[in-house]
Amino acid sequence: MATAGKPTAVVIGAGMGGLVGAVALASAGWQVQLLDGAPAVGGKMRQIAVGHGLVDAGPTVLTLRDVLDGVFARAGTQLERHVTLEPMSVLARHAWPDGATLDLHADVERSAAAIAALAGAGEAEGFRRFLGHARRIWQTVEGPFVRAQRPTAAGILREHGLRALPMLARIDSHRTLWQALGQFFRDPRLVQLFGRYATYTGCSPFLAPATLGLIAWVESAGVWRVRGGMHQLAVALGEVLVGLGGQVRLQTPVAEIAIRNGRATGVLLQSGERLAADCVLFAGDASALGTGLLGEGARQAVAPTPVAKRSLSAVTWCMEAETSGFALVHHNVFFGADSQREFQAILDDGRLPTDPTVYVCAQDRDDAASATGPERLLVLVNAPARADVQPLDAGALDRCTEATFAQLSRLGLRIAPTAPPVRTVPETFARLFPASGGALYGAANHSWNATLARPSARTRVAGLYLAGGTAHPGAGVPMAALSGQLAADAIRADHAPRGAGARLSAAWEVAP
Numbered sequence: 354m355a356t357a358g359k360p361t362a363v364v365i366g367a368g369m370g371g372l373v374g375a376v377a378l379a380s381a382g383w384q385v386q387l388l389d390g391a392p393a394v395g396g397k398m399r400q401i402a403v404g405h406g407l408v409d410a411g412p413t414v415l416t417l418r419d420v421l422d423g424v425f426a427r428a429g430t431q432l433e434r435h436v437t438l439e440p441m442s443v444l445a446r447h448a449w450p451d452g453a454t455l456d457l458h459a460d461v462e463r464s465a466a467a468i469a470a471l472a473g474a475g476e477a478e479g480f481r482r483f484l485g486h487a488r489r490i491w492q493t494v495e496g497p498f499v500r501a502q503r504p505t506a507a508g509i510l511r512e513h514g515l516r517a518l519p520m521l522a523r524i525d526s527h528r529t530l531w532q533a534l535g536q537f538f539r540d541p542r543l544v545q546l547f548g549r550y551a552t553y554t555g556c557s558p559f560l561a562p563a564t565l566g567l568i569a570w571v572e573s574a575g576v577w578r579v580r581g582g583m584h585q586l587a588v589a590l591g592e593v594l595v596g597l598g599g600q601v602r603l604q605t606p607v608a609e610i611a612i613r614n615g616r617a618t619g620v621l622l623q624s625g626e627r628l629a630a631d632c633v634l635f636a637g638d639a640s641a642l643g644t645g646l647l648g649e650g651a652r653q654a655v656a657p658t659p660v661a662k663r664s665l666s667a668v669t670w671c672m673e674a675e676t677s678g679f680a681l682v683h684h685n686v687f688f689g690a691d692s693q694r695e696f697q698a699i700l701d702d703g704r705l706p707t708d709p710t711v712y713v714c715a716q717d718r719d720d721a722a723s724a725t726g727p728e729r730l731l732v733l734v735n736a737p738a739r740a741d742v743q744p745l746d747a748g749a750l751d752r753c754t755e756a757t758f759a760q761l762s763r764l765g766l767r768i769a770p771t772a773p774p775v776r777t778v779p780e781t782f783a784r785l786f787p788a789s790g791g792a793l794y795g796a797a798n799h800s801w802n803a804t805l806a807r808p809s810a811r812t813r814v815a816g817l818y819l820a821g822g823t824a825h826p827g828a829g830v831p832m833a834a835l836s837g838q839l840a841a842d843a844i845r846a847d848h849a850p851r852g853a854g855a856r857l858s859a860a861w862e863v864a865p
């Protein structure tokens with residue numbers, strides 16, 4: 354597909370990482386083909402038709418929008434020209450079994466006032482201290498880690514010398530998020546609330562390092578709804594790619610990555626068609642390479658994630674329904690009574706929880722929070738990611754459905770479907786995202802250095818690169834987007850004429 358001497362890339366996977374990687378390469382003058390086996394772009398950022406509308410079945414809000422602003426700017430356009438972003442003033446409404454509710458706001462002082470009303474002035478002060486702590490963690494990791502090409506503890510020490518020691522201490526990675534929260538809050542409901550941030554990257558707050566508290570700061574810096582749903586972001590990136598001369602080919606599963614003399618040279622499609630390219634960017638689950646799903650040649654590129662180290666999966670219901678009894682906002686969290694038991698059931702026993710914490714996204718609700726008539730909902734509970742080794746049986750899934758909606762009804766929310774709900778289970782996610790086992794966020798950050806162990810853009814196979822939520826810097830929409838940008842930077846650096854590479858490239862290290 355080479356045109357006029359342009360370097361060529363095949364990108365596998367039109368999720369966030371692949372889309373951004375493809376747009377970033379096309380913006381830099383590469384000829385790009387983006388391939389996906391699915392019928393639409395977006396990957397996990399997909400929509401499901403239910404009743405009269407389309408329900409966002411994956412992520413529902415955007416944070417760190419500057420990452421996407423940068424991607425669109427480099428493509429010569431602006432994010433706002435393609436999607437309408439609406440800043441959220443109420444970040445989430447939380448409800449507990451004791452009948453208490455609490456709203457977190459974009460405005461920190463409004464959140465502090467709400468916390469004071471719920472649990473007293475001391476807890477509000479704890480919240481302010483926690484946010485300060487979260488800000489310091491974020492400021493410490495953003496440059497040298499999150500936006501860096503391939504950070505390792507040794508690399509950080511090399512780059513920053515002795516200054517790295519207090520830095521490493523500041524990121525609070527040697528205790529769990531749950532332990533750290535105990536230092537800021539006495540009220541167990543607040544520990545449970547902020548502990549939930551670990552699940553944003555598919556982790557348990559009882560195992561994840563306190564570093565993940567940084568999400569509180571990231572949220573306080575801005576959360577946006579996308580009009581028409583998050584899926585529109587993916588659609589917009591696809592359009593930008595095509596505008597730059599790139600090609601998007603859907604329902605085009607890749608069977609194998611062609612490797613010749615130790616170098617990726619293109620792909621073999623399931624249809625039998627072969628595509629040659631100067632490099633291949635794989636933006637599906639990285640474990641697909643290590644388990645040999647993309648051919649023997651690519652197996653050595655990166656190690657697969659062991660089952661025990663996988664992040665969480667989920668059971669979700671996309672619904673159109675009449676709701677009553679609880680004033681929903683866009684994001685709502687209904688807590689189970691015992692988080693520890695919930696995570697033990699999921700991670701230790703591979704079972705669905707009997708008393709789950711339930712997330713409800715009321716997608717038609719903005720900050721005014723009103724909805725008349727049937728509305729679109731995404732209901733989600735955490736689940737084990739063992740679809741390939743310990744699949745959930747129909748009875749367990751039905752009991753989970755019962756427990757989930759009974760929990761919502763106990764906490765006041767009645768849901769009357771006006772169309773048949775669509776349930777997605779870990780086995781479905783495992784099929785949609787091959788080699789994931791249903792895990793939605795790659796390897797779990799369940800040790801102090803797990804984030805440093807994620808594979809980086811460069812693999813052990815020359816010309817084969819990685820992007821997406823299973824690669825560095827991690828899962829979630831903004832991180833997956835960053836991974837795409839980092840992969841494009843690495844590819845450009847490696848293909849730059851001698852001398853120019855040194856300017857483009859950050860530390861050159863390969864995946865573990």
Ligand SMILES: Cc1cc2nc3c(=O)[nH]c(=O)nc-3n(C[C@H](O)[C@H](O)[C@H](O)COP(=O)(O)OP(=O)(O)OC[C@H]3O[C@@H](n4cnc5c(N)ncnc54)[C@H](O)[C@@H]3O)c2cc1C
Nearest residue numbers: 366368369370389390396397411412607637821822829830
């Ligand atoms: C229910 C749910 C809720 C979530 N909530 C949030 C949230 O609130 N906030 C947040 O930030 N993140 C959230 N996430 C996570 C977020 O969606 C992901 O981290 C991010 O979208 C992953 O992007 P990715 O680049 O890894 O690609 P993915 O979305 O994983 O897409 C990979 C693509 O690769 C394709 N592919 C794989 N192998 C092949 C092959 N051989 N040939 C062709 N195509 C292939 C797949 O079809 C898929 O389209 C959620 C995810 C889910 C599922």
